[in-house]
Amino acid sequence: MPSTPALAVESLSFQVGGARILTDVNLEVTPGEMIGVIGPNGAGKTTLFNMISGIHAPTAGRIRLGGTDITHEPVHRRAKAGLGRTFQTSNLFPGLSAAENVRLAAQRRLGGNLSVLRFPRRGDDASREALAHLEEVGLSELADVPAGGLSHGDKRKLEIAVLLAMEPAVILLDEPMAGVARADVPGLSEVIRRLHRGHGCTVLMVEHHIDVVLGLVERVAVLHQGTILALDAPGAIMADPLVQSAYLGAAV
Ligand SMILES: Nc1ncnc2c1ncn2[C@@H]1O[C@H](COP(=O)(O)OP(=O)(O)OP(=O)(O)O)[C@@H](O)[C@H]1O
Structure with missing residues (x-):
């Protein structure tokens, strides 16, 4: 029997005035799978993420997280139900150290007293966990540096450490490579690979760097003018004449 999808988008549509931004979008992410969403500018990728995370309400359709209807x-x-998201612009606390950012997320999950004023005890569970997650993303040496002082690439790694501390069932990565220096792309890709393969996280990722997407994901969804043009394994997507003529041939 097929397992319940970790995330299901069913017949999702979004209209503003007379404009159809998304039309009848269907997408199922199976537990432990990573799907990349690609498409030209204005295809509706961010809108789709905003519907899934609850920033905008769809005009029609449903969204299920592990079988539970979260549409409304x-x-x-949604975050409490297990949906984690990174943003194109960072949503870290810039004045707090890298370790504090992760510790707060761990503390929230563990149900502790949320306090940034209280001097953290280095030995408490949340602090220990924070340091372990920082090590996993390769930021141990920068644990005491304020998040606002980190490079773009390191901020993205820190956001992933924060997500690890939250232990979400499904992670939405919104253009993780945006603004990241070219030299930092392989390192960040490796962190995402570990997040997925090492931790078995279920991930839906929007990303413009197609080579990064193709190297990381099990399946690629091509969004074009608000509809899913194709959904398949990376090799099949690259060989799909429809995708090539509508998107890849022109845009890449
Ligand atoms: N709330 C809104 N009101 C009006 N138009 C909107 C709204 N949200 C999105 N749009 C329009 O919908 C289309 C899809 O936008 P969206 O940002 O989702 O595309 P995208 O694929 O993420 O593009 P990019 O790759 O440039 O980030 C665009 O034409 C955008 O102008």
Whole structure:
């Protein structure tokens, strides 16, 4: 019997005025799978992420997280239900150290007293966990550096460490390579690979760097003018004449 999808988008549509931004989008992410969403500028990728995370309400359709209908749940309840998201612009606390950012996420999950004023005890569970997650993303040496002082690439790694501390069932990565220096792309790709393969996280990722997407994911969804043009393994997507003529041939 097929397992319940970790995330299911069913017949999702979004219209603003007379404009159809998304039309009948269907997408199922199986537990432990990573799907990359690609498509030209304006295809609707960010809108799709905003619908899934609850920033905008769809005009029609449903969104299920592990079988539970979350279509009408507010953002914070979706997060509580196990949906984690990174943003194109960082949502870290810039004045807090890298370790504090991760510790707060771990503390929230562990149900502890949320306090940044109280001097953290280095030995508490959340602090220990924070340091372990920083090590996993290769930021141990920068644990005491304020998040705002990190490079773009290191901020993205820190966001992933924060996500690891939250232990979400499904992770939405919104253009993780945006603004990241070319030299830092392989290192960040490796961190995402470990997040997925090492931790078995279920991931839906929007990314413009197609080579990065093709190297990381099990399946690629091509969004074009608000609809899913193709959904398949990377090799099949690259060989799909429809994808080539509508997107890859012109845009890459
Ligand atoms: N709330 C809104 N009101 C009006 N138009 C919108 C709204 N949200 C999105 N759009 C339009 O919908 C289309 C899809 O936008 P979206 O940002 O989702 O595309 P995208 O694929 O993420 O593009 P990019 O790759 O440039 O980030 C665009 O034409 C955009 O102008």
